[in-house]
Amino acid sequence: MSTTLVSQSLVKAKSLSCPNCGTPIELRGFAHTLSAVCPSCLSILDASNPELQILQTYQGKERIEPKIPLGSRGTFNGTVYELIGFEQRSVQTPDDYFSWDEYLLFNPYKGFRYISEYCGHWNVIRVQSRVPYPTTARGRRGWVLDARKFAAFDAMQAATSYVIGEFPWQVRLGETAACEDFIAPPYMLSSETTAGETTWSLGEYWEGSKIWQAFRLPGKPPSPQGIFANQVSPYAGKTGAAWRMWLWFNVALFTLMTIFNLTKANKEVFHDEYSYAYFKNHDTSFVTPAFQLDGVNKNVEVRFHADIRNDWIYLSMALINDETGQTFDFAREVSYYVDSDGSEGSRDNRVVIPSVPAGRYYLRIEPEMVTGALSTRYEISVRRDVPIYSYFWIAAALLLIPPIVTWFRSNQFEARRWRESDYRPVDSPVMKIAGGIIESLGDD
Amino acid sequence: MSAPTSNCPNCGAPVTFRWSSAIQTTCEFCHSILIRTDLDLKKVGEVADLPADASPIQIGTEGVLDNKGFVVIGRIIYEYEQGGWNEWHIVFNDNSNAWLSDAELEYDVSWLAPQHQIPVIGRGSECILANRAYTVTSITKAHYKGVQGELPFEYWDKSDVAFADLRTPTGEFATIDYSEKTPLLFLGRSVEFDDLHFKNLRRFEGWTS
Numbered sequence: 162m163s164t165t166l167v168s169q170s171l172v173k174a175k176s177l178s179c180p181n182c183g184t185p186i187e188l189r190g191f192a193h194t195l196s197a198v199c200p201s202c203l204s205i206l207d208a209s210n211p212e213l214q215i216l217q218t219y220q221g222k223e224r225i226e227p228k229i230p231l232g233s234r235g236t237f238n239g240t241v242y243e244l245i246g247f248e249q250r251s252v253q254t255p256d257d258y259f260s261w262d263e264y265l266l267f268n269p270y271k272g273f274r275y276i277s278e279y280c281g282h283w284n285v286i287r288v289q290s291r292v293p294y295p296t297t298a299r300g301r302r303g304w305v306l307d308a309r310k311f312a313a314f315d316a317m318q319a320a321t322s323y324v325i326g327e328f329p330w331q332v333r334l335g336e337t338a339a340c341e342d343f344i345a346p347p348y349m350l351s352s353e354t355t356a357g358e359t360t361w362s363l364g365e366y367w368e369g370s371k372i373w374q375a376f377r378l379p380g381k382p383p384s385p386q387g388i389f390a391n392q393v394s395p396y397a398g399k400t401g402a403a404w405r406m407w408l409w410f411n412v413a414l415f416t417l418m419t420i421f422n423l424t425k426a427n428k429e430v431f432h433d434e435y436s437y438a439y440f441k442n443h444d445t446s447f448v449t450p451a452f453q454l455d456g457v458n459k460n461v462e463v464r465f466h467a468d469i470r471n472d473w474i475y476l477s478m479a480l481i482n483d484e485t486g487q488t489f490d491f492a493r494e495v496s497y498y499v500d501s502d503g504s505e506g507s508r509d510n511r512v513v514i515p516s517v518p519a520g521r522y523y524l525r526i527e528p529e530m531v532t533g534a535l536s537t538r539y540e541i542s543v544r545r546d547v548p549i550y551s552y553f554w555i556a557a558a559l560l561l562i563p564p565i566v567t568w569f570r571s572n573q574f575e576a577r578r579w580r581e582s583d584y585r586p587v588d589s590p591v592m593k594i595a596g597g598i599i600e601s602l603g604d605d
Numbered sequence: 606m607s608a609p610t611s612n613c614p615n616c617g618a619p620v621t622f623r624w625s626s627a628i629q630t631t632c633e634f635c636h637s638i639l640i641r642t643d644l645d646l647k648k649v650g651e652v653a654d655l656p657a658d659a660s661p662i663q664i665g666t667e668g669v670l671d672n673k674g675f676v677v678i679g680r681i682i683y684e685y686e687q688g689g690w691n692e693w694h695i696v697f698n699d700n701s702n703a704w705l706s707d708a709e710l711e712y713d714v715s716w717l718a719p720q721h722q723i724p725v726i727g728r729g730s731e732c733i734l735a736n737r738a739y740t741v742t743s744i745t746k747a748h749y750k751g752v753q754g755e756l757p758f759e760y761w762d763k764s765d766v767a768f769a770d771l772r773t774p775t776g777e778f779a780t781i782d783y784s785e786k787t788p789l790l791f792l793g794r795s796v797e798f799d800d801l802h803f804k805n806l807r808r809f810e811g812w813t814s
Contacts, residue, residue, distance in 0.1 A: 172809045288711070291774055
């Protein structure tokens with residue numbers, strides 16, 4: 162009795178010989194295999210009955226070599242699967258023809274898995290024993306599965322155009338199924354409908370190198386062409402990260418600036434008030450008393466304030482070193498106008514002279530006003546080593562570039578992905594122009 | 606669990622019951638289908654040769670589901686045009702029973718839902734069962750191909766049987782069995798091979814489990 166149990170326990174692999182050409186065929190899928198293709202004459206045989214009927218003979222001339230050989234074993238999530246079947250499926254429409262490859266994987270305990278390949282893009286796929294529930298995504302019917310929202314990408318009528326190996330279903334060349342793909346990168350949810358029944362499967366995008374690794378295949382996988390429906394964008398999550406980085410850089414910049422400006426002396430070294438009086442042909446220029454500027458090559462700020470209204474005053478000035486005669490020339494206008502619509506201009510103005518050597522200085526001032534103005538009071542003050550904010554604003558603006566570039570690139574990647582979709586969105590002209598600019602930046 | 610032993614009325618071989626509530630079993634030696642009566646066993650038919658199948662499960666396979674150990678004690682075999690499947694009859698260590706179906710190595714476990722309203726369904730239609738929304742995923746006309754081991758009811762001499770499978774987004778599974786006058790509803794869920802912690806599985810040439 163124990164011997165019967167043991168022999169019953171070991172399931173033997175079946176081998177057959179092709180009724181068409183006599184070639185021996187070793188079956189890898191045990192009793193699961195319903196149809197098998199003769200590796201020699203490519204006849205499709207009914208493996209479910211001992212008579213091994215020929216179901217279909219191959220009329221084509223071309224033989225297709227799968228990129229992964231039949232019989233290869235690969236490890237997926239810790240389980241070894243054997244590659245037992247290969248089919249090419251194609252879509253023919255009045256203005257398009259394309260095909261992709263599907264590999265059938267088998268493990269006698271865990272069942273069947275699929276791998277699909279299109280232009281170097283791979284998906285590892287499993288048929289689902291769950292049904293997704295409908296939702297709306299990107300303005301169309303989409304589906305939710307595992308809390309992921311899948312957006313409609315394309316729909317097609319796919320025909321089986323080439324088969325080798327064996328299958329747990331009755332495979333036939335030319336058989337068609339209505340296929341629809343919905344994406345949530347790196348996942349793709351696909352439905353296949355034949356005879357009113359729908360099968361759902363869930364694919365996950367795999368890099369070719371990972372597939373090669375799983376099967377320990379020699380050489381390199383074909384390099385991927387274009388962008389695939391559920392390929393993960395290299396910018397996925399990076400836009401947000403870039404903006405967060407920008408925020409942190411600004412915090413750092415602001416902190417630095419605050420610390421930097423706190424070290425400034427910001428000391429008033431001169432302050433005086435003057436009154437402008439107009440005399441014809443009279444030289445209005447004058448010099449101030451000398452004042453001391455300390456510190457090595459610090460900046461100097463000169464501020465003006467004029468008590469004017471609907472008027473202007475123009476001040477040509479020079480900061481002159483009393484000892485060396487070194488001169489810094491500058492000029493500023495203060496103008497202030499008020500009417501019923503509001504005010505324009507300001508009673509104040511300033512100028513910052515960077516990097517002025519230490520020493521004793523005085524100002525030479527030549528005020529100018531409209532003819533006829535009388536007795537306008539104005540103030541001048543000089544400060545040494547004042548805080549400067551303009552650098553901060555320039556740096557903050559420059560820091561904006563990386564997140565904006567990332568954002569545009571991410572948008573461009575998605576635009577290229579969706580260009581392949583049956584539901585391609587219309588490219589907005591703004592994005593096109595911006596894309597062009599970013600592209601040219603990237604070319605540098 | 607009692608293990609009463611009787612003898613096959615056909616060939617005299619010992620017939621052991623692993624489950625006290627079993628109504629029907631098959632003789633391991635002569636393949637007679639035996640019905641348990643109050644006193645002894647009655648032969649009602651014979652199982653033809655079972656179709657070759659490649660399920661890794663066999664009578665005597667053990668496993669764990671929801672932290673309860675179970676053992677496979679019987680099965681019903683069906684075939685349809687795109688393959689076949691096994692309904693394995695499993696008995697838990699608390700003496701309750703359930704069905705573990707293996708269709709192309711996709712596994713579902715289900716329990717008979719007694720006195721449940723049977724919904725009227727069609728392909729792709731939706732219905733509410735036990736407060737969940739199910740979608741009809743397939744309606745299959747299957748051929749009964751045989752039985753093996755202990756079953757909770759008399760089941761033999763069937764021919765074509767219709768089944769409807771229903772599923773949810775979260776893996777719940779329901780099947781309506783139209784083989785009886787009153788259709789039967791089974792409710793359960795899909796299960797992963799690894800989650801069942803099987804022991805005493807069949808072995809396959811060229812594979813280590």
